[in-house]
Amino acid sequence: MHSAPRKLLVLLSTSLLSHISLIAQNDTPCGAPPLPVHIGACTFDTYSTAGYTYQSDAANGGVPNCGFPGSPDVWFTVTVPPSGALAITTQAGTITDGGIAIYRGPCTALQFLECDDDDAVGMMCVVDRSDLIPGETLYVRFWRAANIGTGTFGICAVESHSDCRVAVPVCHTFHVDGNAYGPGSTMDEFANFCDISEFQSHWFFFHFLNGGTFEFKIFPDAVAGFYPDYDWLLFQGNVVTFCTTHTPNTPPLMCNGSSSTGPSGETGLDVAGVSMSVPAGPGNPFCPILNVNAGQYYYLFMNNFSTTSTGFTLEVGGSAELDCDIVLGVAAGHIGTAAPIEVFPIPAHEQITIRMGTTHSARVRIVDTTGRPCMDIPVNEKDVIRVPVVDLKPGVYTVVVLDRTGVMLGANRLVVDR
Numbered sequence: 001m002h003s004a005p006r007k008l009l010v011l012l013s014t015s016l017l018s019h020i021s022l023i024a025q026n027d028t029p030c031g032a033p034p035l036p037v038h039i040g041a042c043t044f045d046t047y048s049t050a051g052y053t054y055q056s057d058a059a060n061g062g063v064p065n066c067g068f069p070g071s072p073d074v075w076f077t078v079t080v081p082p083s084g085a086l087a088i089t090t091q092a093g094t095i096t097d098g099g100i101a102i103y104r105g106p107c108t109a110l111q112f113l114e115c116d117d118d119d120a121v122g123m124m125c126v127v128d129r130s131d132l133i134p135g136e137t138l139y140v141r142f143w144r145a146a147n148i149g150t151g152t153f154g155i156c157a158v159e160s161h162s163d164c165r166v167a168v169p170v171c172h173t174f175h176v177d178g179n180a181y182g183p184g185s186t187m188d189e190f191a192n193f194c195d196i197s198e199f200q201s202h203w204f205f206f207h208f209l210n211g212g213t214f215e216f217k218i219f220p221d222a223v224a225g226f227y228p229d230y231d232w233l234l235f236q237g238n239v240v241t242f243c244t245t246h247t248p249n250t251p252p253l254m255c256n257g258s259s260s261t262g263p264s265g266e267t268g269l270d271v272a273g274v275s276m277s278v279p280a281g282p283g284n285p286f287c288p289i290l291n292v293n294a295g296q297y298y299y300l301f302m303n304n305f306s307t308t309s310t311g312f313t314l315e316v317g318g319s320a321e322l323d324c325d326i327v328l329g330v331a332a333g334h335i336g337t338a339a340p341i342e343v344f345p346i347p348a349h350e351q352i353t354i355r356m357g358t359t360h361s362a363r364v365r366i367v368d369t370t371g372r373p374c375m376d377i378p379v380n381e382k383d384v385i386r387v388p389v390v391d392l393k394p395g396v397y398t399v400v401v402l403d404r405t406g407v408m409l410g411a412n413r414l415v416v417d418r
Helices: none
Strands: 018-022 044-048 073-079 086-092 098-104 111-116 126-129 137-144 152-159 174-178 200-210 212-220 230-236 254-256 267-269 290-292 297-304 310-317 342-344 351-355 363-367 373-378 384-388 395-402 408-416
Touching: 086 098, 086 137, 098 126, 111 126, 137 152, 200 212, 212 230, 212 297, 230 267, 254 267, 297 310, 342 408, 351 395, 363 384, 373 384
Parallel strands: 018 044
Antiparallel strands: 044 152, 073 137, 086 126, 086 152, 098 111, 098 137, 174 310, 200 297, 212 267, 212 290, 212 310, 230 254, 230 297, 342 351, 351 384, 363 373, 363 395, 395 408
């Protein structure tokens, strides 16, 4: 049974709902429409390749080197968020096997970056990287694989957390509605420990203000009565050096590959845990509860072995106090802001102050955990604005600063409390 969080329920939602309307795309890279980049919440839009053509000349990217090209393809653009980490993932419509390729511009002289065929759910495709250039425009090409015609598909661009350098800071229990990512730019694990190899990965980290006991549990969401197999490795490391020195041969402090043996797929640290290392297969899905010290950082690598892109709850507990300022404060660099914006007070009651630190801002958008815009405020290139939040329900939001073209300049968390 899930225990209640100690203070605040932080929702980092990655919703995998789809818009049912068909949206226009483009037959060539020049003039292709932009895909919105979601921050923490991903909603698939539905598109179609019907009525388009396959063009393999150099001006249209040549011939992709994966996914058996030849079917009509469609094009999009996407702007890399300030973190440089981006996942462009697809889901099945009438197309159940798709191919995707991404390119750098300009659109008249494309530079190939990556091609993928089957790394998303089923036989769909995903490109997931954390080494991109913040603010650059990429060109995205999609087609029905195996040269077998046209159809509909879903696509979504979301800021990725598949690599250590873009790990999500955690201070409380939260739920993720879905894992839309692939393996990121770096293959972090090659089954060296607990037989865990990287498929759909997600990185988190914890910073402890006070010592004591620490436990966490992962509860996968069921899919048609089936609980996906989530595996994990836990590392202790220095906040400055850990991600830059981590390799697939870095020994974890603990690991567990046996979540499929739990009655609800649960795994983590629990009093029932006996071994610090539990390989995949039959075994105890728990490792022992951990004793931690003040100031320590721990990094959690989670992997969806089942590659279902389903959601999960990450429940944290124990007597040790986790640092919430890294999640909610103005120094939350892991949100990935190019010019970090300040949002205060945290939590907010009636009004917030937003200090943007840029003269190129054109509007501020406040979105909820599903990605739904709740407020959209023109700012006329002001540096500081004050926004009433009395109409917002208590909860966690994201404040996004955009320029006149819709490019994200910065973001930070907002917590509304009463």
